[in-house]
Amino acid sequence: MEDAQPFFASGNYVPIATEHDVADLPIRGELPRGLRGTLFRNGPNPQFAPPDPARHHWFLGDGMVHGFTLGDGRAAWRNRWIRTDKFLAERAAGRALATGFSGGRELGIPDTGVANTSLAWHAGKLLALEEAHLPWALDPATLDTLGVEELGGQPRRFTAHPKADPATGELVFFGYSTAGPLSAEMAWGTLSPAGAVTRYERFPVPFCAMVHDFAVTEHHVLFPLMPLTGSLPRAMRGAPVFAWEPELGGHIGLLRRREGIASLRWFRAEACYAFHVLNAWEDAAGRVLADVMEFAAPPLFPRADGSPSPREATRAHLTRWVLDPAAGTDAFRRERLDDLPGEFPRMDDRRAGLPNRHGAYMGQSRGEGLDTLAWCDLATGGRRHFSVPAGDALSEAVFVPRHAAAAEGDGWLLTVAWRAAEGRSEVLVLDSRDIAAGPVATVALPGRVPHGFHGTWVPANA
Template sequence: MLDQVTSNAARTNLAPIPFEADAPFLKISGELPRELNGTLYRNGPNPQFEAPGAHWFVGDGMLHAFHLENGRASYRNRWVRTPKWQAEHDAGRALFGGFGRKMPDTPATTTPDGGVANTNIIFHGGRLLALEEGHLPTEIEPGTLNRLGYCDYKGAISGPFTAHPKIDPVTGEMVFFGYNAAGPLTPALSFGAVSSSGVVTRFERFEAPYASMVHDFIVTENHVLFPILPITGSMQRAMRGQAPYAWEPEKGAYVGVMKRSGASKDIVWF
């Protein structure tokens, strides 16, 4: 009896899915409305290989698609075939330890791109985009879940792109930002907007009070707010082998307020 209790206690759902699958005919209990048609996409970290000390936040992105059509349900999952995923797949082992950091024994010829596209997935302007904070959006083919490459809107944007853009419910405009916009652990932020038809209408950069991990931002009808909180980034710390991000409450918290119709030079910091 004790062995059974111990065995049950050891079970956990905290484990990656080690395979890709297609299930074209899911079993249905009851009946699905034939008028309910479409696809629910999900994205999340799912490490292809274990890396010593790596946090799950940096696991490879895996997409899940649940499709309903004419009373039928199907499922498909695929890893996002980022340059990192492909390099590790070809090597048959982990090459990155997380946040773009290569393992000590990783060959020098390995791609420097440690992007994982693992945080969010959205559909906007005719494009399905897998998102994470450190890189450009990754465009995905809706049916196959194949990776089509980075989406920079024909060169109109560059640098990191938030995993949490906001889509205006009235106009369909997508508003976004990016931190570390001038390089790793820098105080520069980018800000931009993409029309409902998928055209970049603005893109600019500005300086925050200090380098910070900026997880999200706030968009209202007339304003954009950028919270800068003292989870600070420091290249000096990173070069000393310490945590690149640390809590420094003495630096205080700021909120930058900008009119949506204005420019970044007019931001007021509180």
């Protein structure tokens, strides 16, 4: 991609070469005594410069996981590359081998992905995830790579964003291109609380698209099939593998969890895109509501002719999609909820799939990097926020309840801050009751955490 090189070569996108083990980090302020566990974060960190920088994309770097363990007033940091098949083949060769989205298949490297996007804690396992391959299991204490989770040999692809059902303990997942690379087929399924595949169904879709996230409610599953298309013929002629084709329009698949794909139906809308879902639920009238970060056109990807989308179109806003299965129409309604552009929405996961009042996302108050933590009250439309100085940036904020019985949204928000002037990172702990007051505790790191994607909190007693 023409605009991908800066994500490899500039600022805090530059990879780091060190795996750290730091047992006792300096802390300003005081860590809350009830905050005991580990914040895990995942992101791309290539171990070698790509062989063809023009074809390198931020999404393709080797996965590196950072673990920040907090408790008893102390903080520690450990980070490790995930030892995927690609990582090990390139380490043995002493150089990068894979080019573009192929992952090195043409060189005989097993197609097991880079595990660089997010993390999930399920069935007592820490899983490193990305959207085109099965999960990789990690040792939560050491971050050692344990291997691919084969999941009984059924699923071929697994999402970076599975949804944990707080009522049943199930993990709901999906995958795209499940009939082969860049194929027009998707699948969805469930894992039991013990980690066994309890359902897996495949179904055709109107076209191959990058479907990064989806939505799950108590009774429904929603698949946003938007026209960020994948094309094998396009890839074979050296054009972008994934490109924006808005003329294809937007599609949202909706099925009932109990009935599965037999109940699948499609809603239509003008083309838009959402990498990430905050939450979804059903209201008293049976409508399905999903709060997403909606783009008019996706960033980081060109149109099919190679031209970029207008810059303003590639800024996301918190938007509510409303689908009414009983309305007798395939249209759905869209309503913008906030005017601050941003990305990476998170919530109190105890309300996943159920109506929620609070949600966070990382805002762009200056129009460029993610410099603001926005904490929204969806009942009143209010928003409180915390911002860092110009040039600094914040990672996705992970919510941790104050205690097991705390009210929804009562707790702490954890984010990693990039301090540009100092060339290092910090872990910030903010109290959800007073976000604007700034962090109650700041953990200073001796190095840098490159800009990444997603994280998860695992309590010490999990």
